[in-house]
Amino acid sequence: MRALVTGGYGFIGSCLIRTLLKNKDNFVLNVDYMTYAADRANLSVVEKKSNYEHKKIDICEQADVKKIVSDFQPDVIFHLAAESHVDRSIHAADDFIATNINGTYSLLEAMRHYWQESQQREDLKFIHVSTDEVYGSLNKEDAPFDNNTPYAPNSPYSASKAASDHLVRSWYKTYGLPTIITHCSNNYGSHQNKEKLIPNTINCILNNKNIPVYGNGENIRDWIHVQDHVDGLIAVYEQGQVGETYNFGGDTEISNINIVLQIAGILDDKKPSPARTSYVDLIEFVTDRAGHDFRYAIDNSYVNKALNWKPIVDFDIGLNETVDYYLDYLSKGSSS
Numbered sequence: 376m377r378a379l380v381t382g383g384y385g386f387i388g389s390c391l392i393r394t395l396l397k398n399k400d401n402f403v404l405n406v407d408y409m410t411y412a413a414d415r416a417n418l419s420v421v422e423k424k425s426n427y428e429h430k431k432i433d434i435c436e437q438a439d440v441k442k443i444v445s446d447f448q449p450d451v452i453f454h455l456a457a458e459s460h461v462d463r464s465i466h467a468a469d470d471f472i473a474t475n476i477n478g479t480y481s482l483l484e485a486m487r488h489y490w491q492e493s494q495q496r497e498d499l500k501f502i503h504v505s506t507d508e509v510y511g512s513l514n515k516e517d518a519p520f521d522n523n524t525p526y527a528p529n530s531p532y533s534a535s536k537a538a539s540d541h542l543v544r545s546w547y548k549t550y551g552l553p554t555i556i557t558h559c560s561n562n563y564g565s566h567q568n569k570e571k572l573i574p575n576t577i578n579c580i581l582n583n584k585n586i587p588v589y590g591n592g593e594n595i596r597d598w599i600h601v602q603d604h605v606d607g608l609i610a611v612y613e614q615g616q617v618g619e620t621y622n623f624g625g626d627t628e629i630s631n632i633n634i635v636l637q638i639a640g641i642l643d644d645k646k647p648s649p650a651r652t653s654y655v656d657l658i659e660f661v662t663d664r665a666g667h668d669f670r671y672a673i674d675n676s677y678v679n680k681a682l683n684w685k686p687i688v689d690f691d692i693g694l695n696e697t698v699d700y701y702l703d704y705l706s707k708g709s710s711s
């Protein structure tokens with residue numbers, strides 16, 4: 376497979392590339408502009424491989440993107456490059472509108488150009504990696520999101536992702552471009568940026584700083600291990616139907632406060648505080664995020680059936696391993 380991955384130095388993109396390159400017959404081109412969210416260390420294990428290449432290109436630059444797609448001649452584009460942090464989108468949405476919407480538009484046009492050049496190759500796929508946040512917020516008693524859930528984005532981030540989904544859908548409907556959309560719940564695992572809930576909690580604890588928790592901490596997220604998500608994306612490449620949408624969840628709904636308590640408990644055991652107090656004491660409830668969605672949850676029954684996929688990483692085991700990873704990573708001087 377010749378795979379063009381956008382955003383490959385990010386959290387999920389790097390896991391996808393490391394996984395794809397376990398098969399030496401695959402060739403991966405990573406198109407990543409190296410924003411603050413990129414980390415070269417995420418791909419140190421593959422950087423020297425002859426079947427891996429990186430191009431530092433802004434996906435908003437249409438001419439550059441068109442050229443790179445035509446030159447590389449991919450079998451598949453996995454589109455993950457995005458501005459991904461909700462809090463940043465609330466503070467300043469410009470980069471979200473640019474990368475998530477205009478960047479997706481420019482990739483779609485590049486793919487359309489290349490698809491037409493290649494006589495509309497039937498086996499091409501453009502896999503657009505999106506989020507469950509486009510569906511908005513659930514109450515406790517609501518059924519989980521599925522393929523029939525209407526879009527109702529509430530944050531600038533989720534609105535920009537929803538807009539990009541609509542562009543992707545329309546390029547399929549209007550031009551017949553072979554696109555597929557995926558939505559996934561909150562990913563966790565190694566190599567995630569420190570700004571996100573799990574690494575931030577660990578980082579605060581290791582630096583003896585307060586752990587900020589929005590509102591009363593009762594907001595619920597569904598958590599999926601990043602490797603399960605990546606395996607789902609590869610299943611979409613191998614078995615997914617063009618024009619379809621696939622939703623991936625981890626079957627693990629947990630409130631934010633319970634995640635933080637669980638991490639504090641793990642670190643109380645693994646690296647007790649010198650003062651012999653529990654890290655739970657560092658928790659600080661802060662003013663709630665504006666427009667904070669209450670709950671996300673995903674019904675996996677469609678992907679179970681259509682792709683024979685289900686999440687396999689047990690959350691407690693996955694979280695323990697994630698804590699071990701950050702203990703090692705952050706102790707090497709990447710804290711603060």
Ligand SMILES: NC(=O)c1ccc[n+]([C@@H]2O[C@H](COP(=O)([O-])OP(=O)(O)OC[C@H]3O[C@@H](n4cnc5c(N)ncnc54)[C@H](O)[C@@H]3O)[C@@H](O)[C@H]2O)c1
Pocket residue numbers: 381382383384385386387388406407408409410411412413414432433434435454455456457458459460474478504505506507536558559560561562563568
């Ligand atoms: N992290 C999650 O829990 C989650 C859940 C569902 C969906 N998603 C989606 O998955 C994708 C990847 O998420 P992530 O958490 O790995 O993101 P991330 O923030 O860790 O990485 C994003 C990557 O995109 C690159 N990038 C940003 N702007 C770019 C541009 N203009 N041109 C080229 N590269 C650019 C960055 O340099 C970075 O390496 C995103 O599209 C996100 O919306 C993420």
